[in-house]
Amino acid sequence: VLGHHYQRDEVIQFADVTGDSFKLAREAAARPDAEFIVFCGVHFMAESADILTAPEQKVILPDLAAGCSMADMARLAQVEDAWDVLADAGVADRTVPVTYMNSSADIKAFCGKHDGVVCTSSNAKSVLDWALKRGDKVLFLPDQHLGRNTAVLQMGMSLDDCVVYDPHQYNGGLTAEELQAATMILWKGHCSVHGRFTEQAVDDVRARIPGVNVLVHPECQHEVVLKSDFIGSTEFIIKTIQQAEPGSKWAVGTELNLVKRLAHDHPDKEVVFLEQHVCYCATMNRIDLPHLVWALENLAQGHVVNQITVDPETEHYARAALQRMLDLPG
Ligand code: 13P
Ligand code: SF4
8 A cells, every 4th residue: 555645644544655756656666566556646646656567466546536637737639739839840859858757647658759757856856957968958747837946946047948838829829939949848737736835825924933944845836936945845845844953843835634744743843834725635635544445345355446557558658758767866
């Protein structure tokens, strides 16, 4: 039973392994003896687990409605159209497609087919370094914020090096000249949870809690990240709070189940949720105890329910993109 950190307490208590999406992908790949993997997370994570495990291993998602609004913002047909736009601008052969783990298997396969790669919030910088050794541009899917924050804050690029490709506009809303001048072509997608943290929330919490440290996930908007003190993946956020001095104060901008758990597990530190107007990730929360119990009871009776399978061709190319990521050092 693999559990993402954004899962409810009632579910996470039964996970054999907890982790962010990177750690869970590795953990799935490292368990060739597990006949069944019950994935307490969202659909794209279960797909990745299926891709990285052997054909006889079965991956189960306790509720099929546990999708991800960000992953849904990049559809294969839209990405193929975008690639044609890049080809018309004369830049496709110099562009490496990079997709965030939070994308469907067919988008990962698209990247695999075009010599691209997958990244997660824990390794976006090393993946972009890898990609920019192989091309002089990156098409970054589907989270514009992770792409922009990594490029500007970790790789020394400027905002002018980034353009936003909007799949709902003609030619992405960009001219050939804009595409030719850009290094980062950011897909216009975002997380409907992290994208809602605001600059105002950072100002408010600093006024309310003097000396507070603001710690946010890189899926947050660039302006919010600029006002924060620390930025990092879910695993980074957990480690930072674990290692913080007793008595220190933290406002955390990530999914609410995790922030509540951090506050509960660290009573010697003050840990608060950054924003008043952000709620749980609705799709992560679809996995509740009744769904987990239902999936496990069926398994105990020999019925495999809600199996997630990726077709062999998609799996082949998606695995290539995932494997390139897993092979990077670190
Ligand atoms: P990580 O698990 O990579 O931190 O991603 C956060 C997230 O939003 C997962 O859906
Ligand atoms: Fe998707 Fe955001 Fe929910 Fe993660 S937190 S599953 S990126 S909507």
